[in-house]
Amino acid sequence: MTARTDPPTLDVHDVTVRFAGLTALDGLSLTVAPGSVHALIGPNGAGKSTCFNVLSGLCRPATGTVRLGGTELTRLAPHRIAALGVARTFQNIVTTDGTVADNLLLGRHALSRAGFAASALRLPTAVREQREHRARCREIAELVGLDAHFDTPVAALSYGDRKRVEFARALCLEPRVLLLDEPVAGMNAAERARTAEVVRDVRAHLGLSVLLVEHDMGLVMRLADEVTVLDFGRRIAHGSPEDVQRDPEVLRAYLGTGTPEEGAA
Numbered sequence: 191m192t193a194r195t196d197p198p199t200l201d202v203h204d205v206t207v208r209f210a211g212l213t214a215l216d217g218l219s220l221t222v223a224p225g226s227v228h229a230l231i232g233p234n235g236a237g238k239s240t241c242f243n244v245l246s247g248l249c250r251p252a253t254g255t256v257r258l259g260g261t262e263l264t265r266l267a268p269h270r271i272a273a274l275g276v277a278r279t280f281q282n283i284v285t286t287d288g289t290v291a292d293n294l295l296l297g298r299h300a301l302s303r304a305g306f307a308a309s310a311l312r313l314p315t316a317v318r319e320q321r322e323h324r325a326r327c328r329e330i331a332e333l334v335g336l337d338a339h340f341d342t343p344v345a346a347l348s349y350g351d352r353k354r355v356e357f358a359r360a361l362c363l364e365p366r367v368l369l370l371d372e373p374v375a376g377m378n379a380a381e382r383a384r385t386a387e388v389v390r391d392v393r394a395h396l397g398l399s400v401l402l403v404e405h406d407m408g409l410v411m412r413l414a415d416e417v418t419v420l421d422f423g424r425r426i427a428h429g430s431p432e433d434v435q436r437d438p439e440v441l442r443a444y445l446g447t448g449t450p451e452e453g454a455a
């Protein structure tokens with residue numbers, strides 16, 4: 191697999207989201223630099239998932255803009271945003287029945303050129319395309335360490351491997367920016383370390399940017415180039431992992447749940 195050109199900058203500008211009387215995001219701005227890992231952290235209810243929902247088109251902001259390079263994503267439908275190169279994973283595993291290969295092929299669906307009829311009739315172009323998609327899925331399975339399980343039913347896999355299937359399926363969309371929502375939640379120490387390695391490898395090999403929401407502060411501090419800290423929908427700090435860990439506002443926001451370093455948020 192060859193590295194591609196740098197992904198476009200993802201730019202979130204002054205985004206506000208309100209639910210009835212509650213302001214879930216309050217003028218949030220952040221920039222995910224090309225090829226970087228940018229972590230979005232904050233205590234429970236700070237607005238991290240709401241931010242992901244805006245970025246992936248599941249939630250429409252009251253004000254503000256989201257741009258990927260020169261393209262405005264704000265208020266586009268989720269499938270359009272995905273087609274423009276922003277893929278996401280979810281906190282909870284949402285794999286379907288079937289094998290790892292079946293799940294990864296679902297991730298290629300948006301990239302299929304052959305129409306439904308051509309596929310159903312197994313016309314040569316559709317068959318060739320399907321073969322190419324399968325080969326690419328196998329490459330991605332190798333990259334995330336699932337190659338040995340390619341034809342295994344997802345239901346037979348460990349929790350950590352199932353989380354990686356979801357990760358790999360998002361990669362099958364060939365995203366330029368990957369939104370990773372708590373990729374190591376519920377994993378044991380060995381699985382966490384393995385997933386951190388996989389994120390690093392994926393970034394290096396596929397040349398994409400990552401926006402990471404994660405409560406495991408050890409992982410955030412090891413993986414992130416930049417960190418944005420949210421509290422009550424507002425950005426209270428931004429900088430390198432080292433700077434953010436020392437920021438008095440951040441320590442205050444985490445009081446009662448431990449410091450960010452302790453990762454009990």
Ligand SMILES: Nc1ncnc2c1ncn2[C@@H]1O[C@H](COP(=O)(O)OP(=O)(O)OP(=O)(O)O)[C@@H](O)[C@H]1O
Pocket residue numbers: 209212213214232233234235236237238239240241
């Ligand atoms: N659909 C909704 N309707 C009403 N309120 C919502 C909705 N979604 C989120 N909220 C509220 O918006 C605020 C931000 O929630 P959000 O889930 O984005 O926080 P979070 O930082 O992702 O939290 P966690 O770490 O617990 O996942 C919370 O007060 C939450 O209760």
